[in-house]
Amino acid sequence: MRLILASQSPRRREILAKFFDSFDIIPSAVSEDSTAENPVEHAIEVAKRKALDVYTRYGGVVIGADTIVVLDNMILGKPRNKEEAKEMLRSLSGKVHKVITGYCIVREGEEITGYEITEVKFRQLKDEEIEWYVSTGEPLDKAGAYGIQGKGGVLIEWIKGDYYNVVGFPMKIIVELRKLGFKLS
Secondary structure, eight states, rough: EEEEOOOOHHHHHHHHHHSSSOOEEEEOOOOOOOOOOHHHHHHHHHHHHHHHHHHHHHEEEEEEEEEEEETTTTOOOSSSSSHHHHHHHHHHHEEEEEEEEEEEEEEEEEEEEEEEEEEEEEEEOOOHHHHHHHHHHHGGGGGGGOOTTTTGGGEEEEEESSSHHTTTTTTHHHHHHHTTTTTOO
């Protein structure tokens, strides 16, 4: 069975490569906008569109995922610029937020969907810490304007749940792939 990751995220690729030797990367170009009523439905809807987009063109077993950062029921996407990144980081400072990844695995027309939620608490950040972190450029391509696996890890006080989910690829996906017969490397 051909395994396909419908994402261009280097973080998702790295995590999948820890567990499986062989897979293809075919990014989906679908919009990440959604009309869903709540953040969980939003993440699942986008993940499903990504997976189905690639599956209809290439077949195989396709994984789609969408990770969002949610603070007070508001989705914090990828910042458009440095100022927006600073605003997001200020809003997260000293607070607990949720990281939600929706996923969809499509195989032979069957869809396996699910989600993972991890709580993350930021330390109380000083303006100079925010300025430094934004100057690294790291927050500009990440939901919520931070990456826990990189320099952004210093911003975190604690997490409750799946660390890999915060990176963007929860372990539930690996478990589902094993159930489908993919062997771990």
